[in-house]
Amino acid sequence: MGYRVVVVGATGNVGREMLTILSEREFPIDEIAAVASSRSQGTEIEFGETGKMLKCKNIEHFDFTGWDIALFAAGSGPTEIYAPKAAAAGCVVIDNSSLYRMDPDVPLIVPEVNPDAIDGYTKKNIIANPNCSTAQMVVALKPLHDVAKIKRVVVATYQSVSGAGKAGMDELFEQSRAIFVGDQVEPRKFTKQIAFNVIPHIDVFLEDGSTKEEWKMVAETKKILDPKVKVHATCVRVPVFVGHSESLNIEFEEELGWEQAQDILREAPGVMLVDKREDEGYVTPVECVGDYATFVSRVRDDPTVDNGLALWCVSDNLRKGAALNAVQIAELLGRRHLKKG
Structure with a gap:
């Protein structure tokens, strides 16, 4: 027996990826529903490579009664309205928005x-899915923390435009094309030009000078x-x-050399160590697209602090950073609580 599964926000980047990964991982499904806003009602979406086409239902009229799991990829606004309704109807919500992540009564997994x-x-x-940049980072940190206890992490992220949705991807494409043909570039989704540029600003600024994205990484990791x-x-x-990339500098309570760290990461769940000290002996975002793993490279000692280590971490943000992690949560939920058959 399988589950009755709903994907909410099925027409977006993450929603489509959820459908793909459910299919790829052969998640046990008896019935699946694609749900989105009224604007997308009737839109047909392919369910992975099954060849099955799903016709989007309007969330405003969708009844969650009798459904087992709802994967939400709809943003905080719709989630605030419909997630409690789904949960009250007995359907377990796995939410990809930031709405419930810091709620003490909602596990962040x-x-x-x-x-x-x-x-x-x-x-x-309700179960919360973490921020994309946090998810890949803690997968890399956990096995090291278990051995040597992490005191402090300094991280710089290099986050792809797909983290800002389809509008972000469209803006990068359109600006790149405009620059090549000499047209004027006007930012819309981002605060400054993103093509051939980098922007040290994701989400809104907070009073202490950090951004909300940076705050999320701190609070969610804790x-x-x-x-x-x-x-x-x-x-x-x-x-x-x-594909999101991260440069991590880690300070441990106990000594942990780079060779031992490599051995630990090589065996760690969800981690793929690709770390050769030579040309091409590391992973870049282009190479991680479509993969499940969190890739770790450039593992080396950091001599500027006691018990310091540095590493490079790359992952497909639409997968481990969002859709894959949500499906993995559903698999875990099934094994521990919603056993069928």
């Missing part, structure tokens, strides 16, 4: 990192990994279509 926390989902019948870990983040948008 990365299955490779804190699977036991999912047991708290019954308080609201909730998922360990509240004692100190995190400082600088989040940068770069002209890459898909």
Whole structure:
């Protein structure tokens, strides 16, 4: 027996990726529904490579009663309205927005990192999916933290435009084309030109000078990994279509050399170590697209602090950073709580 699954926001980048990954991983499904706003009602979407076409239903009229799991990729606005309705109808919500991440009654889950926390989902019948940049970082940090206890992390991110949705991807394409033919470039989605440029600004600015994206990485890492870990983040948008990259400097309580760290990461769940000290001996965002793994490269000692380590981390933000992690949560939920058959 399988589950009755709803994908909310099915016409967006992440929603479409959720459908693809459900199909790829052969998630046990008896019935699946694609749900979106009234504007997308009737739009047909392919369910992975099954050849099955799903006709989008209007969320305003959708009844979640009798459905087992709802994967939400609709943004905080619609989620605030419809997630509680789905949860109250007995359908477990796995939400990709930021709305519930810091709610103490909602578990924030990365299955490779804190699977036991999912047991708290019954308080609201909602589970939160972390921010894309946080998800890949904690997958890389967790196995190292288990061995040597992390004190502090300084991270600089290089985040692709797909993190800003289709509008972000369209803007990079249109600006690049405009520059090549000599047309004027006008930012719309981003605050400055993104083509052939980098922008040290993602989400809104906060009073302390950080951005909300940077705050998310700090707060979410503490909730998922360990509240004692100190995190400082600088989040940068770069002209890459898909794939987030991160440069991490990690300070541990105990000594952990780069060779031991490589051995640990080589065996860690969700991590793919590609670290040869030679040309092409590392992974870039172009190479991670379509893959499930969080890739780690450039592992080396950081001599500027006691027990310091530096590394490079790359992942497909539409997958591990969003859709894949949500499906993995659904798989974990099924194994632990919603057993069928």
